[in-house]
Amino acid sequence: MNCLYCQSELTVKHGKRKIKRTIVQVYKCGACGKFFSDNALKHKSYDAKTILRAISTYNSGYTFDQTAKQMSKRFHQKIPLSTIQSWMKEYSGTCSFIRLREQAIKLHKPEEMIFTHHLQHNQIYKYRLHKAKLELVKGELPEQKFSLLKAYLEKIPTESFPHHIFQPKQDAEELSRSSQIKFETLGFVKLERQNLSNALASLGLQLAKTNRERHEAVQNFMITNDSVTVACEVPLYLTAGDIGYFKSKGFVFNFEDYQTPITGHIDVLQVRNGLIHILDYKPGAEKVNAVNQLTIYALGLASRTKLAVKDFKCAWFDDRRYFEFFPLHGVYPK
Secondary structure, X not given: OOOOOOOOOOEEEEEEEEEOOEEEEEEEEOXXXXXXXXOOOOOOOOOHHHHHHHHHHHHOOOOHHHHHHHHHHHHOOOOOHHHHHHHHHHXXXXXXXXXXXXXXXXXXXXXHOEEEEEEEOOOEEEEEEEHHHHHHOHHHOOHHHHXXXXXXXXXXXXXXXXXXXXXXXXXXXXXXXXXXXXXXXXXXXXXXXXXXXXXXHHHXXXXXXXXXXXXXXXXXXXXXXXXXXXXXXXEEEEOHHHHHHHHHOOOOOOOOOOOOOEEEEEEEEEEEOOEEEEEEEOXXXXXXXXXXXXXXXXXXXXXXXXXXXXXXXXXXXXXXXXXXXXXXXXXXXX
């Protein structure tokens, strides 16, 4: 863990400490010398994982009584209903799906609310689509634009989606992945903002057992608990024909040195404020520049959905920082 006081990575484990119903790992920072623990939710009798699992279970559509029974059955923890209710009230600002929950459970049963499909691409990706939330946010976009986005998201798990292009052939070169594409963008403004995604990531990370599980933990927590994330690990691709089309319309970029199709997977897809938001979770976000990668995502998704690039906004984030920009400004002269 990074130091909670100075954010240094020079930390070491320094024993464990028992706090009421849980045991927390204690760390010492080699930079500032302070001690801290991995118990992110202070002044709680229960550990963070228990609290967040209960919140996610309730926001999956189960009643308070069903949530208590699930916690007892799956994690062998008997939790009073009043305690779970107090957690939901306390974290309702961050876990905002609670505002849509009553409408969502009228559309889908808890076990059917989030559709999950494993994509056998160059590695296994867990594509997730929140079916109830997708219907509930449709008023954020004009009807035609929403229909185009929905049609693409629902096509992904079917046989009509070209999954084969995400699987490199044995006699071919490695796939051109969007995260590897480098090109010069036009001058434009990248803004750092405070965003609810930071708080959601901070909570979601508490459910990751290892660093390799960070992405999935953040994605799972956001699609279950926020009010605008509709899908995770969304595949996309950009063909030579797509690139030619954009250039014929006056777009400026140079992908000639890369093999097509260019492929990628969007970490988090949100619909809010009249735009489609493409988000990428990047640990150490302040040290990363994800403009190229996210611009490719926007171009690819615009091509696949037949939407305009101006309909998209991009951002990369971690649990502390959030950087956003309009991809159109980087590849289309004003």
